[in-house]
Amino acid sequence: MHLKSDETSNVLPLVCCQVIYSQFGLAIHQNDHQARRRFVEWAENEIAVVPDFHKRVLFSDEAHFWLNGHVNKQNCRIWSEANPHVYVETPLHPERLTVWCALWAGGIIGTYFFKNEEGHKITVNGDRYRAMITNFFIPELNNHDVQELWFQQDGATCHISLATIDLMKDKFGDHLISRFGPVNWPPRSCKLEPLDNFLWGYVKSLVYADKPQMLDHLEGKFRRVIADIRPQMLEKVIENWTSRLDYIRASRGSPMPEIIFKI
Numbered sequence: 535m536h537l538k539s540d541e542t543s544n545v546l547p548l549v550c551c552q553v554i555y556s557q558f559g560l561a562i563h564q565n566d567h568q569a570r571r572r573f574v575e576w577a578e579n580e581i582a583v584v585p586d587f588h589k590r591v592l593f594s595d596e597a598h599f600w601l602n603g604h605v606n607k608q609n610c611r612i613w614s615e616a617n618p619h620v621y622v623e624t625p626l627h628p629e630r631l632t633v634w635c636a637l638w639a640g641g642i643i644g645t646y647f648f649k650n651e652e653g654h655k656i657t658v659n660g661d662r663y664r665a666m667i668t669n670f671f672i673p674e675l676n677n678h679d680v681q682e683l684w685f686q687q688d689g690a691t692c693h694i695s696l697a698t699i700d701l702m703k704d705k706f707g708d709h710l711i712s713r714f715g716p717v718n719w720p721p722r723s724c725k726l727e728p729l730d731n732f733l734w735g736y737v738k739s740l741v742y743a744d745k746p747q748m749l750d751h752l753e754g755k756f757r758r759v760i761a762d763i764r765p766q767m768l769e770k771v772i773e774n775w776t777s778r779l780d781y782i783r784a785s786r787g788s789p790m791p792e793i794i795f796k797i
Contacts (some may be wrong), residue, residue, distance in 0.1 A: 567786060569720035574782045576717065581776065584682075588776050589639035591684045591711070592675075595729040596634040596648070596658060599741070601752060629749055630655055633756060634666060637728050638683075639772040643674050645760050647753060663692040664701055672705060682709070689713035689721055726778055732771050736763075 580587040632655055635644035646666055648658050656662065675683075685706045687693045694713050708716040724730040741755040 566720065566722055569718065570723055570726075570782055571786060573718065573720045573723070573726075574779050577779055578783065587684075588772055590682055591686055591772075591775075592636050592638040592643070593686045593728050594634065594636040595688065595727060595734075596632060596690075597729070597734045599631045599633060599738070599752065599756065601629040601746065601749060631749060631753055631756065632656075632658060634658075635729060635733065635760065636671065636685075637733055637768065637771070639769055640678065641765065641768065642733075642760055642763060643671065643678075645757060646670050653749075658690075658692050660692045660695040660698055664698055667698075667701060667705075684709040684711060684717075686711040686719060686727070688719060688724070688727065726775070726782070728771050728775055731778075732774075 577587070584590075632648040633644070634646040634648065635642055637643075648656050648662060648666070650656050683706070685702065687702070689712075692698070699710075699712065699714050702710050702712065702715070711717045711719050713719055713721065720726070737756060737759050740759045741752060744755075746752040746755055
């Protein structure tokens with residue numbers, strides 16, 4: 535099955551606003567640059583006041599890992615002022631895992647796999663996301679002695695419903711970085727998220743090395759790879775995040791190249 539990624543007829547460009555296309559047919563507007571710059575200015579101001587602020591941000595995300603080796607890495611993008619007309623192959627009846635993790639300088643919370651009681655994959659909706667936060671994430675978080683922790687999530691639909699935002703505010707108060715949260719996470723800014731620009735690609739490079747044939751094998755490999763990630767590596771990833779802030783400030787919020795820094 536082929537997924538045509540250039541179908542943008544339902545995307546209406548804003549008046550007097552340049553449209554930038556990604557390889558998935560996603561229209562990027564100049565307002566995104568402004569939102570990105572505002573967030574970077576806010577984050578760098580926080581670091582100026584609290585030098586280890588960046589080490590207190592808990593970044594979170596979910597991703598699909600298909601048994602055939604495909605991963606929906608959001609940072610696999612081609613930025614262009616012209617529609618790139620790219621086609622992306624996806625399996626017709628995919629067997630996959632949907633996994634959620636949270637990453638910060640102190641470690642990784644997770645992994646959490648979204649599946650039903652029979653072990654089959656399920657779609658991540660608002661109810662299931664909130665159930666994961668309530669029944670898995672918050673109990674795990676309570677095992678960590680962390681002061682003044684911030685929580686980040688992107689603008690996925692399941693993350694930003696009113697019920698979800700209220701739940702996250704109850705736990706984190708003003709320390710929530712999210713669309714519709716106290717601090718706005720800029721849209722289409724996957725290059726700023728360590729899970730997209732590090733974790734998913736790093737895990738993929740290891741879990742598929744011996745070509746797992748069963749989902750339970752893939753899940754077991756995933757858990758082992760995550761458990762083996764050393765604190766020193768995470769510290770470098772978070773320091774890398776501050777370099778990305780510097781880059782976006784200097785480029786005035788422009789999209790970032792595919793590879794800028796190496797860990």
